[in-house]
Amino acid sequence: VQLQASGGGSVQAGGSLRLSCAASRRTFTNNGVGWFRQAPGKEREFVAGISWNGGSTSYKDSVKGRFTISRDNGKNMVYLQMNSLKSEDTAVYYCAAARTAAVTTQKALYNYWGQGTQVTVSS
Helix, strand or coil, X not given: CCEEEECCEEEECCCXXXXXXXXXXXXXXXXXXXXXXXXXXXXXXXEEEECXXXXXXXXXXXXXXXXXXXXXXXHCEEEEEECCCCHHHCEEEEEEEECCCCCCCCHHHEEEECCCEEEEEEC
């Protein structure tokens, strides 16, 4: 499975961005998918995840209520709507497909990764 993330950019604090993750194969539809981010000098961290059918989601505490993950299996797409952005959200954002169909926060269970898209939030 090849994944490609897009939609990053530079916004001011309080603004919004919508990230998209496109998958190359139909098997994407059987996998849980997650969004991770990595800021300079920091570990890559889980941000949001969604189960194979969109029935379950999970979020990092600091983004709850601001970010929404969704998917469209008919289009092999997963999205991350990010609202009320803060400077601490600045990072490279990656989408990844998990080995499991269920949503998971465990980075080790994600075995397919996209190339990342930069999100910069200025205060």
